[in-house]
Every structure is written in structure tokens, then in C-alpha cells.
């Protein structure tokens with residue numbers, strides 16, 4: 380089995396990133412380069428991974444919280460440097476595999492990158508894909 384570049388695990392988080400008690404597992408090697416990232420050492424976007432990795436995660440994780448960031452490919456690329464097509468394909472697979480009740484999709488308003496109208500389009504695309512748990516919020520940007 381392939382080794383995973385693991386940073387650490389944080390158990391018994393109350394009311395953070397989900398309902399009730401949650402566990403955060405952090406890994407090195409995030410393929411994205413989000414402009415407002417607070418921790419570039421971490422990997423928190425499994426949907427940006429090859430399908431095989433997402434399939435493995437789906438075998439052991441009960442509920443997923445996915446920060447989809449943006450549906451417009453150009454905005455997604457400008458903000459993350461990544462490929463939106465891969466993300467959306469993996470998310471669609473995940474929703475079908477786990478069921479929409481087990482996948483919460485977070486849709487952020489990203490200051491200076493997207494608008495409320497862009498978020499409306501992303502939410503509509505998610506609903507058409509079958510997502511039922513959609514969490515809209517606004518990124519807080521650190522002032523330097």
C-alpha cells in the first residue's frame with residue numbers, strides 16, 4: 380500500500396467543519412494553490428485527487444465536507460491554480476457513491492474572485508447534480 384504524507388489528526392472537534400463531533404486528518408501535498416490558503420502544507424481537497432484516491436477515501440470516511448470553491452473554470456483556475464473539471468467529476472462520483480445526505484458541499488463567496496451571482500450558478504449546478512446539502516458562506520480574508 381502506498382504511504383500517505385500525514386501531518387496529524389485532530390479528534391473530538393465540537394461544532395467545527397460539520398455537525399457534532401468531527402475529526403480532522405491533515406496531509407502534506409495539496410495540489411492547489413488557493414490565494415487565501417492559511418495552511419499550504421495541508422491537503423483538504425480530496426476531490427482534486429485522482430479518482431482512485433477518492434474511491435479509497437470513500438471506503439473509510441462516513442461523511443464528506445467538500446469546499447467546491449467555484450464552478451466557473453476560469454475563476455477556479457485563477458483562485459486555486461487547479462482544474463475544475465477534475466474536481467466536479469470527482470464530486471459527482473462521490474455524491475452518487477455515498478448519497479447526497481453524506482456529502483456537504485461548501486460554496487464560498489471569495490472576495491475579489493467571485494460574486495453572489497457566481498455562487499448562485501454554482502449552487503444551481505450542484506442541485507442539478509443531486510447535491511442536497513449546500514452550505515454557502517464567505518471567506519474571511521486576513522488583513523496584512
Ligand code: SF4
Nearest residue numbers: 409411413416421424
Ligand atoms: S485546498 Fe486551497 S485552502 Fe485548502 S489546503 Fe489546499 S491550497 Fe490551502
